[in-house]
Amino acid sequence: MKHLNFILVLGVITMAAQSLMAGRVWLDFAETPNAMVILAELRLPRALLAIAVGAGLGAAGAAMQGYLRNPLADPGLFGIAPGAALGAVASFWFGYSASAYLLPIFALIGAGGAMALLALIAGRTGGIALFTLAGMMIASLAGALMSLAISFAPNAFAMSEIVTWLMGALTDRGWREVYLAAPLTAAGIACFWMARRDLDALILGEAAARSLGMRPGILQAWLIAGVGLTVGSGVAVAGIIGFVGLIVPHLVRPFTDRRPSSLLVPSALSGALLVLTADTIIRILPTVTELRLGIALSLIGAPFFLWLLLRMRRGYSGGLL
Numbered sequence: 001m002k003h004l005n006f007i008l009v010l011g012v013i014t015m016a017a018q019s020l021m022a023g024r025v026w027l028d029f030a031e032t033p034n035a036m037v038i039l040a041e042l043r044l045p046r047a048l049l050a051i052a053v054g055a056g057l058g059a060a061g062a063a064m065q066g067y068l069r070n071p072l073a074d075p076g077l078f079g080i081a082p083g084a085a086l087g088a089v090a091s092f093w094f095g096y097s098a099s100a101y102l103l104p105i106f107a108l109i110g111a112g113g114a115m116a117l118l119a120l121i122a123g124r125t126g127g128i129a130l131f132t133l134a135g136m137m138i139a140s141l142a143g144a145l146m147s148l149a150i151s152f153a154p155n156a157f158a159m160s161e162i163v164t165w166l167m168g169a170l171t172d173r174g175w176r177e178v179y180l181a182a183p184l185t186a187a188g189i190a191c192f193w194m195a196r197r198d199l200d201a202l203i204l205g206e207a208a209a210r211s212l213g214m215r216p217g218i219l220q221a222w223l224i225a226g227v228g229l230t231v232g233s234g235v236a237v238a239g240i241i242g243f244v245g246l247i248v249p250h251l252v253r254p255f256t257d258r259r260p261s262s263l264l265v266p267s268a269l270s271g272a273l274l275v276l277t278a279d280t281i282i283r284i285l286p287t288v289t290e291l292r293l294g295i296a297l298s299l300i301g302a303p304f305f306l307w308l309l310l311r312m313r314r315g316y317s318g319g320l321l
Contacts, residue, residue, distance in 0.1 A: 058271020061245020066260025079138030083114025168294020243301020
């Protein structure tokens with residue numbers, strides 16, 4: 001485990017260094033005008049924000065998969081990110097997004113509300129189908145309400161801001177967004193860390209976990225707080241960035257003992273590395289306009305999700321045979 005975390009930390013540091021140099025203009029301190037200003041005010045906060053958002057989404061995915069005992073669990077697929085996005089869209093619609101703090105507060109409320117609704121509908125003992133249907137319902141409801149907000153946007157500027165923001169990106173983000181996202185993400189990961197022993201106990205089933213001292217209400221409260229803080233803060237500063245929480249736990253799980261507590265830190269580091277790498281790549285692509293980060297990760301995540309479904313299907317077929 002220590003070796004895995006060390007390798008991931010080294011990967012994050014290496015990619016962060018590449019991210020500071022990469023872009024439409026590659027920094028050359030000997031030739032690039034205002035290279036230090038570009039580095040300090042544009043490249044560095046963007047890299048740190050990518051690390052914070054990715055770490056939060058990766059840890060949230062690992063925690064949800066452990067809690068639901070569902071390998072398909074992801075904040076985006078189960079309506080948490082759309083719920084946070086709905087809260088943020090409401091702040092745009094009502095004109096509160098100009099405030100540095102009201103937009104993330106709205107997003108946090110939306111994420112927490114979606115997670116609580118999922119827990120209320122699906123319960124702690126529902127199967128994959130029930131959780132998937134409940135998440136689809138929440139995501140569909142949030143999506144419908146966001147479409148309604150776009151349709152009745154008070155002006156064209158608000159509509160444009162909502163649509164552009166929903167695509168997910170780290171473009172034009174600065175230190176203000178880092179100061180907002182980093183502490184909330186750290187607090188959310190700390191909530192998951194506080195729940196790690198109960199998540200491990202759930203591997204044995206809820207009855208056995210209760211006998212080992214697991215308290216479902218407290219565990220659920222830690223997870224609701226953790227997912228709300230990590231996903232809500234990520235959505236608030238970057239829009240919807242999906243599939244990170246689904247992909248990274250599956251990538252690092254074979255290198256751990258498969259306990260949820262063992263997945264939290266590697267998933268956070270892997271999420272940071274994935275988002276940082278994707279953001280660096282889209283900045284150097286020879287496109288007219290920069291590809292939105294949320295779109296790029298969806299193009300990666302959707303085939304991965306399909307592969308995961310096909311692998312699970314083959315596993316079930318093998319079991320039946």
